[in-house]
Amino acid sequence: MATKDWLDFPAFDVARWEAEAARTPPADPSAWYKPHWVPSARAVELPAKALAAKSEGNRWSLTESIQQASEVMPALMGGAEGIRFQDERCTWEWLNGVHLKMIHLHLDADRVELAGFPLKQMREAGWKGSCARNLGTVTAEEVRQHADTLSALPSVRKWAIDTSDAADPVAALCSGLVQVHGAWNAFEAVGLEIATERECFVWRHQMRPHVLEGVAMTRAMRILWQRWLKSRSQAPANIWLDARIYRPEVGEGLSTDRLIGMTSAAYASALGGPDSLEVLPHDSGDGMASSEGKRWARNIQHLMREEAGLHRVFDPMGGSRVVEAWTASLVEAAWDAFEKQMQS
Numbered sequence: 001m002a003t004k005d006w007l008d009f010p011a012f013d014v015a016r017w018e019a020e021a022a023r024t025p026p027a028d029p030s031a032w033y034k035p036h037w038v039p040s041a042r043a044v045e046l047p048a049k050a051l052a053a054k055s056e057g058n059r060w061s062l063t064e065s066i067q068q069a070s071e072v073m074p075a076l077m078g079g080a081e082g083i084r085f086q087d088e089r090c091t092w093e094w095l096n097g098v099h100l101k102m103i104h105l106h107l108d109a110d111r112v113e114l115a116g117f118p119l120k121q122m123r124e125a126g127w128k129g130s131c132a133r134n135l136g137t138v139t140a141e142e143v144r145q146h147a148d149t150l151s152a153l154p155s156v157r158k159w160a161i162d163t164s165d166a167a168d169p170v171a172a173l174c175s176g177l178v179q180v181h182g183a184w185n186a187f188e189a190v191g192l193e194i195a196t197e198r199e200c201f202v203w204r205h206q207m208r209p210h211v212l213e214g215v216a217m218t219r220a221m222r223i224l225w226q227r228w229l230k231s232r233s234q235a236p237a238n239i240w241l242d243a244r245i246y247r248p249e250v251g252e253g254l255s256t257d258r259l260i261g262m263t264s265a266a267y268a269s270a271l272g273g274p275d276s277l278e279v280l281p282h283d284s285g286d287g288m289a290s291s292e293g294k295r296w297a298r299n300i301q302h303l304m305r306e307e308a309g310l311h312r313v314f315d316p317m318g319g320s321r322v323v324e325a326w327t328a329s330l331v332e333a334a335w336d337a338f339e340k341q342m343q344s
Helices: 014-022 069-077 119-124 140-149 169-190 211-231 255-272 291-306 321-343
Strands: 061-066 082-085 104-108 129-134 156-162 201-207 240-245 276-278
Touching (some): 061 069, 069 082, 069 291, 129 140, 140 169, 156 169, 169 201, 169 211, 201 211, 201 255, 211 240, 211 255, 211 321, 255 276, 255 291
Parallel strands (some): 082 104, 104 129, 129 156, 201 240, 240 276
């Protein structure tokens, strides 16, 4: 008679567990200590995402960066819903055969030569996505020029908050608020209509593998954005959260060793609720990623949807005491840091 080893585990022995635990030295808590932590049981209802209504669940756009024309069609056929052009080599011809109304196209306006793209023709073809300038470096005159260039493209977001370089969540959130504050001053200086421009923001950020912190940070971004608008007597407006997964170093290990940390970061981001999510290929490095690396990166997101169903429920971690407390702590710490910086 065949045995089923997986059914033959002994019953859990509480006395043995207590004896073993008593001999285990306590872990160093410094790795988990968060100076901004404030216990809270208050749940906050998140505002709707920019991509879809709450009734459509936790949708996000699977996004991939394109480095050469031959990568466009494999990305779209492999399930990418958004493609990112961020190099001066990118041209309109790379989109030959692509139906713009079926994807999100993101142009990095600080790097891409916009003169090589027929913006009017793209608008008529149904272009949606972004063509954003980085607000951390843009001048008032550049704000005016960019607004004029995209004046006829209301469905394209044109201003980017970029906190990708900040590893600490409080520093990243505070930096985002500082960038918005600077942009608001620039809009007023050049006479842009603030009520219109607030609908055109993208927040680019990098996700790391700490799941609970990543979920809380993503949720905090939406809350802080609405809080900032309210502080300026503005009506609520959606912001597009554009997440990119970090690529860990591997030392002497294999490049595939990156996949565990990258998958954890992607999981944290998806639970937090971005509008677009890009998982970098594990073998991208400083050069061109392989087609296999790009396929694996896309499949991480496909598995999170098709196997885990993370796209089905809006704000899936909302109501968790730990996540709500962590979110509230990040919001208050970032807002306090922002106000202190504005006063200094």
